[in-house]
Amino acid sequence: MTGLPAGRAVGEIRVPGSKSASIRALAVAALAPGRSVVRGADPSDDVSAMARVAAALGAKVERDGADWVVEGGGLRAPDGPLDCGESGLTARIAIAVAGTIDGEVTITGRGRLPERPMGPLLDVLRSQHIEVVSAPGGTLPVTVRGAGGWWGGEVPVPTGTSTQFLSATLIAAPTARYPMAIRLEEGSGALGYVEMTVDLMAAFGARPIVTGHGFEVPKSGYRPTDYTVPPDASSAVYPAVAAAITGGEVTLVDLRPDDRQPDMAVLRHLEAMGCRVEGTDRGVRVIGPERLQGIEADLESSPDGALGLAVACLFAEGPSRLTGLHTLRHKESDRIAAISEGLERLGAEVATTEDSLTVRPPALITPAQVRAHGDHRIAMSLALAGLKAPGVDVDDPGVVAKTWPAFWDDMTRLVFQPG
Known part of the structure; x- marks a missing residue:
């Protein structure tokens, strides 16, 4: 047709089910030690890409009808590059999650994804003392060499090009060594998707606090849960x-x-x-x-x-x-x-x-x-x-x-x- x-x-x-919520939920479930169920997830290519990424990083990910069952925690460097398909959100979250892992992680993509900007997020990781190497212009492929995870403290995050840089940073923040103060820069963008990220983090036990300039994120980690995708x-x-x-x-x-x-x-x-x-x-x-x-x-x-x-x-x-x-x-x-x-x-x-x-x-x-x-x-x-x-x-x-x-x-x- x-x-x-x-x-x-x-x-x-x-x-x-919401593609945006499905991708975020699979990523957070991978970071949460224990068994989570993501119910009613979107069956699309982009969500499947996030599931592949989570599995490659060491989470046990299985499809059960319309649901995904994830045994999270204990993530490790993968055996090869992480193929994010054509999903910009998956790639940006994968970059942030790679920073939580000891070892080298390379993130790749297909279609127009290798042309899409990643530079502002790479700068955020560098501010956390995480080594990052990218293609010219801050694009994929990106290699993250984590050592000890995210540090915490104050970090500026630009949102003018995409609020996905902020969502990716928020998702990684509860795993940091110290509490994180995230300061928004460069315009507003589609901040409704950031609200979705914050709501989803709360469902998994992490509760960012809204401030006048951004967010404060406690060092809490995540708890496994059953999450239903709208x-x-x-x-x-x-x-x-x-x-x-x-x-x-x-x-x-x-x-x-x-x-x-x-x-x-x-x-x-x-x-x-x-x-x-x-x-x-x-x-x-x-x-x-x-x-x-x-x-x-x-x-x-x-x-x-x-x-x-x-x-x-x-x-x-x-x-x-x-x-x-x-x-x-x-x-x-x-x-x-x-x-x-x-x-x-x-x-x-x-x-x-x-x-x-x-x-x-x-x-x-x-x-x-x-x-x-x-x-x-x-x-x-x-x-x-x-x-x-x-x-x-x-x-x-x-x-x-x-x-x-x-x-x-x-x-x-x-x-x-x-x-």
Whole structure:
């Protein structure tokens, strides 16, 4: 399948477990001595990459249906390089965890991952007296030579390029020799993902303290636990937008209206465009209007959700402007350039800056094959246009396995086709 059938999105859908929470939970479970169970984890390529990394570092990791069982603690240097696939979060956490281990650990990746920035995190490790060597420009492959683990004390962490540097530092911090004071630098970024990290750490017994400048992290280590992964709000964006653009009605099963995942903000933006969003005993229901309205929205706290929202803007009345998107330049693709190209192929007039996207919808969508640029979120976002415009195909449909392997089947089951 290379596209979605045209029709109205109606029904219930259970999106995969949060990829971001799944990756973080597997990493923390590997650091926690004893048996942990991570329930309802996302079955995607990125999560599998984190599971491979944890196992290579000495944790016992087994898949049990939709759950991962992890015997953590006692991590050691692996026999060979850690292949993080195309997952930036996995690579950054692996670098931080490698610093907790005595011995040499090399972290590698595939696709566009070796081009993505790691330098700010490497500087954090160096401030902890951990030797780090990287490819030119602070990119993968990265070799970490740990000796005695993280030191602790005060450490500045930049978040302007990615808050993943902060999340990785937080995850390693409870293992340090002394308490750690983390000071935030260089902008805010998607700090909702940092809140997710802090909440998850607390579930495993480590409790960072929020300060005026960042966090204080006690020397506590982690306790094993059973952790249930919430539905992925980032994946929920696609069926929500499907309801919005087709005038449909979709229930996102088990998603809580008060969930703190950053991309929940997209539901509020869809409300501003004319959708009705309401909590039910089954989850969150999204009801699309007869006609969407253009929007001006700041997506700095939820930039990944901007891609699906941009496709909603393709079907709105009047132009829309989305801002706060600078981190999208450094993902699996240059997502601002990639989504702009796709929207233009479908007939929209698009203007971009380094961190914004303005969409002027066409009078009529032009069916076309759109390029995924090797990026799962570009593929899933642009595919939604096919619900309203038959003939929209994605050139690389298999790339969705990075986040949602069953995307095409799950979304097709939502589509109601009269007659």
